[in-house]
Amino acid sequence: MVKHDGSQQDPVLLSGRDVTTEIGTSRRPPEAEEELRRSWAGLLRAYEPPDAALAGYVERVGARAAWTAIRDRRAPRSVLLPTAARTEQFIAAELEALIDTDLAAAEAVGARLIGAGDPEWPEAAFVSFLMAASNAVKNAAPPVALYVRGRRLTNLPADALSIVGSRANTAYGQRVAADIAMGAADAGLTVISGAAFGIDTVAHRGAMAYDRESPTIAVLACGIDRAYPVANAALIDRIAQVGSVISEYPPGFSPARHRFLVRNRLIAALSAGTVVVEAGRRSGTLSTAGAADGLGRVLMAVPGPVTSALSVGCHLLLASGKALLVTSAEDVLATLGERERVEAFNRHVGLEPLMLPTEPPRPTERHPTDGLEPGIAKVYDALPARAARTVTQLSVESAIPSGDVIAALTVLELHDLVRRQNGAWRRKRQSDQ
Amino acid sequence: MVKHDGSQQDPVLLSGRDVTTEIGTSRRPPEAEEELRRSWAGLLRAYEPPDAALAGYVERVGARAAWTAIRDRRAPRSVLLPTAARTEQFIAAELEALIDTDLAAAEAVGARLIGAGDPEWPEAAFVSFLMAASNAVKNAAPPVALYVRGRRLTNLPADALSIVGSRANTAYGQRVAADIAMGAADAGLTVISGAAFGIDTVAHRGAMAYDRESPTIAVLACGIDRAYPVANAALIDRIAQVGSVISEYPPGFSPARHRFLVRNRLIAALSAGTVVVEAGRRSGTLSTAGAADGLGRVLMAVPGPVTSALSVGCHLLLASGKALLVTSAEDVLATLGERERVEAFNRHVGLEPLMLPTEPPRPTERHPTDGLEPGIAKVYDALPARAARTVTQLSVESAIPSGDVIAALTVLELHDLVRRQNGAWRRKRQSDQ
Structure with a gap:
């Protein structure tokens, strides 16, 4: 269990009660806000x-009506x-008592509860679940609400990048994950990951290397008041101070195995793109990759040595064409x-293949004649390196007519690359100058 | 200069004169064969x-007519x-004397000269230059003839794989190149490379690790009677003994810089696919890759650490979608x-994108419930790991109706995964059995 140290956090952002006050400045009266928040907790x-039927129902009738209909x-x-x-198993009053417990537990760790209609609800992140449903993506339903500790969620998924990878990782994976996280955070992106050991930890830490607002978000597979893995409790607290920690599970809920896969869809949905840094052939990380791909996000993978088992998952994603x-x-x-985001969307809806633009391959290493016309080169x-040749000899050797050889030699002389010697020509060395 | 050690080689296959005799068993009389061979040498x-106009002319009128028309x-x-x-610069008699010199120099190193119409001429390898021309591929013209030392050329490009890479290479690149070369040769493919230091050398050596016929072919960027690099003379001789060495340059011609790029198109053309093992950002190896791509061959690249400069070229090829x-x-x-070869062809002519099939990502690591239905899992x-739970508690925790929980517990009990304890259930540990 992590504990909220209120002294170091912004009470307006972190306390559920204060958030209610804040939302209360909108058109809804405070009592309606409170009721909405209780409905989210109940749901x-x-x-x-995830449950597509329930999520769809909540969207259709609203959280309050949905909750009372379910409760009753x-x-x-x-x-x-x-x-x-x-x-x-419970009567309505018992259910309402459970809600009291959950909201109190959340507040105890400085967490608030947000849902559709809340100003910081990342609506845009969840629109794509509609597309995903038609693409038969696993776990294709949005959350109906989220517990949040820390900073306000803003510009998700547009300004966020997920960095994910194996809990078991190599020094190579750590270095690359840290580099990408630092570079992304420095460029203004929020780095999202799962607070697990390994690549996740390095990604969160790398993002926090720069002193900027909301550098990173951790999405948990357990209640917002729990830390998993326990050894990362301090890391998760620090993320809640400078960034945000998110969970769609009620306080106290344990990180059951299937919840990691379900949580992974949120990591993918909340970011514009997902980078897989290291993943074994059967890594759970590949479910985040599958979700990113299915949700039309830009899926990226870092290659590694083919001799490393922890790059096999990345290579499978790259070889299959799913990841860039x-x-x-x-x-x-x-x-x-x-441009790439548009293309990724096109790929998602089957319009055309996605190709990453790249510099065209350039020929060979630096050479004195680089930049000159091929005939002159x-x-x-x-x-030869150390002997002279006549124009006729050069013409035969190069298969270029004598007149053109003379013209080429003139250009080469201007570039200080050749010199005359007794009616013939030779290469000019640096020592000649 | 390398010297032919006739004692270890098959004279029928290796001597130019004997090849003439062999070809003489076809419909053409020996004098016509001799004239054809002289024409190839003259051309x-x-x-x-490469020269598309000249290659096209030779194909239209035949080598003999083409040579005499050029000579006169x-x-x-x-x-x-x-x-x-x-x-x-020469009269016809002088040109014919040069042909005598070339053929004698070739014979001195046990090389023969082959061209269109010769039974071992790899016609199929050069058909694709017609396609390539329309795709604006550099150096898009076939050779008009080839000097060959060693074994007869057979089943090119179908049964050949090119393995190419930087002269400067890492231990990682060496290991991967050797593994791929050995595996390909063991599977019956002929490994083609350029006899350069680094990856080329490892590829040739790896292919020769197994005792089979024609494991490897070296394509030179200089005359067939020269060895470049000189330190690889013994390697090139060994390749000529168990496999073949090829050049489209007359004997004595030096490995001028542009000839490596021109030679690279032959490496690509003579094989069904090209693997780039390691290549820097500006490696000449990328010209072989460009030719393989342009000629509709299967282009492959081996990824490596993103921290290695010698994998940058490979990663550019992969990121651009050119290489698999x-x-x-x-x-x-x-x-x-x-199937892939068909797809590569389709991609070449723009029909559809090429995707390498791969196993679907599998979820997470081994777990006792692997193979069971998700609801049961x-x-x-x-x-919990070490505590008992009632059916009602399990129903609430898992959100699964009590009846289904009981059914699931029955299945789990059959699988020896749970046991009853005082009206509740708990996980069965190995030590319980």
């Missing part, structure tokens, strides 16, 4: 996310089904550029 | 390859132009498979 407790067992069968196990190859923060920023190449 | 000496200055202007510098990612000989063989996950 989050009533089912195990008046909701449609498709919604009562996923909520029965957690609601039908990135080698640095610069690559990531370029790939997230506007051929005449230079026809001269 | 190779008359111009600096009766050829079309487009053909006289690239041949003027090397022919107009391969990590092993198995990958290469799968990628060269029939959720019930298992809802059980």
